[in-house]
Structure formats: C-alpha cells, structure tokens
Amino acid sequence: MKKKLNIGMIGYGFMGRTHSNAFSKAPHFFDLPYEPVLKTVCARNADKAQAFASQWGYENIATDWREVVESPDIDLIDIASPNDTHYEIAVAAAKAGKIVMCEKPLGRNPGESEAMTAAVEAAGVPNMVWYNYRRTPAVTLAKQLIDEGRLGRIFHYRTVFLQDWTISADLPQGGAGLWRLDSSVSGSGVTGDLLAHNIDTAMWLNGQIDEVTAMTETFIKSRTHTLTGEVTPVTIDDASLFLARFSNGSLATFEATRYARGHKALYTFEINGEKASIKWDLHDLHRLEYFDYADEGKLRGWKSIHITDGDHPYMKNWWVPGLQIGYEHTFVHQAADFINALGAGTPASPTFREALATDYVTDAVLRSAKSRQWEQPKKV
Numbered sequence: 620m621k622k623k624l625n626i627g628m629i630g631y632g633f634m635g636r637t638h639s640n641a642f643s644k645a646p647h648f649f650d651l652p653y654e655p656v657l658k659t660v661c662a663r664n665a666d667k668a669q670a671f672a673s674q675w676g677y678e679n680i681a682t683d684w685r686e687v688v689e690s691p692d693i694d695l696i697d698i699a700s701p702n703d704t705h706y707e708i709a710v711a712a713a714k715a716g717k718i719v720m721c722e723k724p725l726g727r728n729p730g731e732s733e734a735m736t737a738a739v740e741a742a743g744v745p746n747m748v749w750y751n752y753r754r755t756p757a758v759t760l761a762k763q764l765i766d767e768g769r770l771g772r773i774f775h776y777r778t779v780f781l782q783d784w785t786i787s788a789d790l791p792q793g794g795a796g797l798w799r800l801d802s803s804v805s806g807s808g809v810t811g812d813l814l815a816h817n818i819d820t821a822m823w824l825n826g827q828i829d830e831v832t833a834m835t836e837t838f839i840k841s842r843t844h845t846l847t848g849e850v851t852p853v854t855i856d857d858a859s860l861f862l863a864r865f866s867n868g869s870l871a872t873f874e875a876t877r878y879a880r881g882h883k884a885l886y887t888f889e890i891n892g893e894k895a896s897i898k899w900d901l902h903d904l905h906r907l908e909y910f911d912y913a914d915e916g917k918l919r920g921w922k923s924i925h926i927t928d929g930d931h932p933y934m935k936n937w938w939v940p941g942l943q944i945g946y947e948h949t950f951v952h953q954a955a956d957f958i959n960a961l962g963a964g965t966p967a968s969p970t971f972r973e974a975l976a977t978d979y980v981t982d983a984v985l986r987s988a989k990s991r992q993w994e995q996p997k998k999v
C-alpha cells in the first residue's frame with residue numbers, strides 16, 4: 620500500500636478544478652510513490668464547497684483556510700485562490716510544516732514573494748509553483764532540443780500572450796471572476812497574470828533576463844466595482860510590452876494584452892538560434908515547429924512535429940502514437956513530477972525561489988513602464 624498524501628485545496632474556481640483533476644488523474648497514468656487523496660476543499664461558501672466536494676470526491680470541506688492549514692490530517696496545502704490570499708496562506712502553511720504548492724504569481728509584489736520564499740525555505744518544506752506550460756510535452760521537448768545544443772547560439776526570443784475579454788467598457792471590476800481587474804487583489808494586470816507565464820517559460824528555456832524596458836497601458840480608465848457598485852479608477856495594466864536582454868546575449872520581445880480582438884488565449888513563442896529555430900503556439904499545443912539549417916538544402920523548411928510518440932516527453936504514459944493530449948494534461952504532469960520529486964527527496968521545478976525570479980522580472984517591467992528607463996530585475 621502506498622503512503623497517502625492528503626491534499627487541502629484552497630479555492631474551487633478555474634485552478635481548483637485543474638488541480639483537483641490533476642491529482643485525480645496522475646496516479647492512473649503515472650507510477651507515483653504516494654497516493655494523492657483529495658481530503659479537504661476550502662472556500663468561503665459552505666454550500667458551494669460541499670457541492671464541489673461531492674462532484675470531485677473530496678472527503679470534507681472547510682470555510683476557513685486556517686482550519687485546513689492547522690489540520691493534522693493534511694500533508695499538502697495547494698493554493699488555488701486569488702493572488703491576495705497567496706502570501707498569508709503560504710507563510711502559515713510553511714510554518715505549520717505543510718508541503719506547499721501555490722498558483723502563480725507567488726505574491727502581489729516582490730515583498731510578499733520574498734517572504735513566501737523565505738517561509739518555505741526556513742521551514743524546509745517541499746514547494747512548487749504551478750507554471751504548468753513547462754509541462755506541455757512540446758514545450759518540454761523544446762527544452763530538450765535547446766539543452767542538446769541543437770539551436771546553437773540563441774539570437775532571438777519572441778513571445779506573446781493575447782486575449783480580448785476585457786474590451787467592453789461595461790465590464791465591471793472586482794469580486795468573483797473579475798478580481799483580476801482589481802489591482803488590490805491581483806497585484807498587477809496582464810504583467811503578473813499573463814506575462815509571468817511567458818517569462819517563466821523563457822527563463823527556463825533561455826536563461827536569466829538581465830534588463831528590460833517596458834510600456835504598459837490602461838485603456839479603460841474607470842469601471843464599476845462589483846463589490847461597492849461605485850465607479851472607480853482601474854489601476855491594472857491592460858496591456859504590457861517589453862524588450863529584454865538575456866544573460867546569453869540574446870534579445871527578446873514580450874507582449875501581453877486583453878485587448879487583442881479575436882484572440883482568447885494565444886500564447887506563442889519563437890526562438891531563433893544559429894543552427895535552428897523553434898516555434899510553439901498554445902492553440903496548437905501538441906505541435907512543435909522546428910527549422911534545422913543542417914537539413915539538405917532542397918528539403919530545408921519548417922517541420923511541424925506532432926508530439927504524440929512514445930519518445931516525446933510524457934507521451935508514453937498516455938495513449939498510442941498519433942493521439943494527442945491537451946491543456947489539462949500539463950497540470951497532471953506537474954502533479955506527477957511533484958509527487959515523484961517528493962518520493963526522491965529532490966526539489967521540483969519551479970520552486971518558490973525560481974518563481975521569485977519571475978516575479979522580479981515582472982516587477983522590473985512595471986518599474987520600467989513608470990520610469991521609462993531600462994531596469995534590472997533583482998537577482999534571486
């Protein structure tokens with residue numbers, strides 16, 4: 620019998636569902652050293668929490684996260700609630716000796732993120748942040764190809780994350796579902812919400828970012844606040860664009876917006892190296908586009924690799940070659956990798972400290988947009 624890993628899930632929204640699904644599926648598809656148990660789900664509304672618990676198979680519910688953090692029945696606290704809750708819950712969970720998994724970004728500002736990192740490190744508890752896109756098999760394959768030196772020297776990194784759901788001026792800000800528009804809850808707009816993903820992937824694939832110069836814009840200046848009914852200024856960045864220099868000498872452009880009409884969640888990156896280039900697109904996430912200059916001239920061109928074979932990352936654990944997987948599997952992979960690392964007693968990437976590096980870059984981006992100068996991210 621495998622030892623049980625009792626999970627306390629904080630939040631049952633979008634991410635509460637992806638994480639619950641991940642912990643349920645992971646042991647069916649991966650051979651794990653522990654058996655994850657959906658023990659307690661926590662949200663403030665008891666009826667809704669109970670309905671979620673029944674649907675997803677949680678053994679019990681809580682309406683105050685402190686109960687879950689203090690419970691001797693819980694081994695792992697998984698923070699899937701809005702950004703203003705991350706700091707307090709993570710620090711309390713670490714002090715209580717719990718394993719801590721947290722959604723991105725770590726905190727609303729570098730101060731919160733640093734305190735969260737210090738807390739898990741002081742307590743010596745395993746920790747990880749859910750930058751799930753790394754675990755898309757095509758993105759993991761891109762990492763392998765880069766690490767094998769197939770691209771050679773990297774010249775360019777180009778990435779966007781485009782959405783269009785906040786264009787209407789009638790959309791309110793704040794409250795359930797719309798907390799992302801209220802900077803007191805979210806910390807920032809698209810910089811921390813979307814670009815954090817691009818930055819995490821970019822630094823994983825291409826190394827450290829040394830300096831950035833940015834511009835941000837808030838297109839709709841005031842909106843009705845859902846909780847008060849009053850029209851108040853919007854203080855998030857609706858769009859954020861920046862240039863960056865990596866330590867390896869490559870140059871980058873990053874862009875995120877919620878005002879790109881026609882785009883729902885278009886996350887793409889392209890990397891141009893001396894020997895080869897790579898392109899990836901979230902809307903076609905099971906494909907990796909690859910151009911190899913070493914190919915025979917008359918056959919040289921972009922290849923579209925369908926990432927479904929047993930020798931592609933994670934794919935031998937799924938179906939048969941040719942059958943693809945999707946978005947939710949990135950979370951299943953992350954849960955499986957984390958539980959395997961727990962068994963091996965090794966850190967699982969990205970740790971809080973690695974995620975802190977991403978928060979330092981988003982902080983430098985926001986500082987640069989204000990100062991209109993190049994800014995250096997603090998080093999971890």
Ligand SMILES: NC(=O)c1ccc[n+]([C@@H]2O[C@H](COP(=O)([O-])OP(=O)(O)OC[C@H]3O[C@@H](n4cnc5c(N)ncnc54)[C@H](O)[C@@H]3O)[C@@H](O)[C@H]2O)c1
Pocket residue numbers: 629630631632633634635661662663684699700701702704722723724749750751795796812
């Ligand atoms: N990794 C990703 O791709 C990804 C995608 C979306 C969101 N996120 C991150 O996940 C987190 C949650 O986002 P979401 O989209 O799931 O939000 P959501 O609004 O869908 O769900 C948030 C949940 O938290 C609960 N909640 C709020 N305050 C709480 C409290 N004090 N105690 C307990 N529960 C509380 C809400 O009831 C709700 O169930 C955010 O930090 C966000 O940045 C990450």
